[in-house]
Amino acid sequence: MTLPIFPTLPGQGWGVKKTPTFSTRVSTHVSGREVRVPLYAHALYQFELSFDALDSSGANAALQSQSLQTLMGFWMSCGGQLNTFLYVDPTDNAVTAQTIATGDGATTTFTLGRAIGGYYEPVSYVTAISNVSVSGVATTAYTLTAPNTITFAMAPPGGAAISATFTYAYQCRFLDDVAEFENFLSGLWKIGGLKFRQVR
Incomplete structure (x- = not known):
C-alpha cells in the first residue's frame, strides 16, 4: 500500500x-x-x-x-x-553515502538510517534508493522493503562497510x-x- x-x-x-x-x-x-x-x-x-x-x-x-x-x-x-x-521534511529528507552497518558474513537484512550530529537513528520511511555499496563497491543485489529495510541476496562479508544513498520521509x-x-x-x-x- x-x-x-x-x-x-x-x-x-x-x-x-x-x-x-x-x-x-x-x-x-x-x-x-x-x-x-x-x-x-x-x-x-x-x-x-x-x-x-x-x-x-x-x-x-x-x-x-x-x-x-x-x-x-x-x-x-x-x-x-x-x-x-x-x-x-524539506530540511531533513536525504543522505548520500550514509554508512548503515558493517557486515558480519551472516546477516542479510539491514535497517536504513541516518546520522544527525553524533546520533544515529533509523529513518521512518524510505521513499527512493539510488545507490548501495559494500566496501565501496556499488551493488544492485538487494531488495528494498517498506518502510526502511534492505535485504541482500548474499550476506555482506565480515567487516565490510555498507553504505547507501536514499531519500526518506516521516510516517x-x-x-x-x-x-x-x-x-x-x-x-x-x-x-x-x-x-x-x-x-x-
Missing part, C-alpha cells in the same frame, strides 16, 4: 516546529537515587505547521489554485488521527480530530497549529 504524501503548498508560514521526543520512566527512591528506564529506542518527532494563506476560489494563482481544498481534502482523507501519511498521523480553517479575506483562508507526529 502506498501512503499519501503531505502536500507542499506555497502558502505555508515560515515558522515550523520539529520536536524530537523520548519517553523515560523515572522511579525516585526516598534517598533521592533514581532508576531510569527508556521506553523508546529512538526519538519520535512531532511537527507543527501553519498556513498563512490558502486559496479557495482559484483566483490566487500564486497560492496554488484551490490550495484550501487540497489541504482540507488531504486532512479529511486521513480521517483526522485515523490514518497515516508521509511528511517530507505520521495528525494529532487531532478537529482542524480549524479561518476565512480572513474573500477567497483566502488560513490555519495555524496543524500538528502531527511520527508513528512506528
Whole structure:
C-alpha cells in the first residue's frame, strides 16, 4: 500500500516546529537515587505547521489554485488521527553515502538510517534508493522493503562497510480530530497549529 504524501503548498508560514521526543520512566527512591528506564529506542518527532494563506476560489494563482481544498481534502482523507501519511521534511529528507552497518558474513537484512550530529537513528520511511555499496563497491543485489529495510541476496562479508544513498520521509498521523480553517479575506483562508507526529 502506498501512503499519501503531505502536500507542499506555497502558502505555508515560515515558522515550523520539529520536536524530537523520548519517553523515560523515572522511579525516585526516598534517598533521592533514581532508576531510569527508556521506553523508546529512538526519538519520535512531532511537527507543527501553519498556513498563512490558502486559496479557495482559484483566483490566487500564486497560492496554488484551490490550495484550501487540497489541504482540507488531504486532512479529511486521513480521517483526522485515523490514518497515516508521509511528511517530507524539506530540511531533513536525504543522505548520500550514509554508512548503515558493517557486515558480519551472516546477516542479510539491514535497517536504513541516518546520522544527525553524533546520533544515529533509523529513518521512518524510505521513499527512493539510488545507490548501495559494500566496501565501496556499488551493488544492485538487494531488495528494498517498506518502510526502511534492505535485504541482500548474499550476506555482506565480515567487516565490510555498507553504505547507501536514499531519500526518506516521516510516517505520521495528525494529532487531532478537529482542524480549524479561518476565512480572513474573500477567497483566502488560513490555519495555524496543524500538528502531527511520527508513528512506528
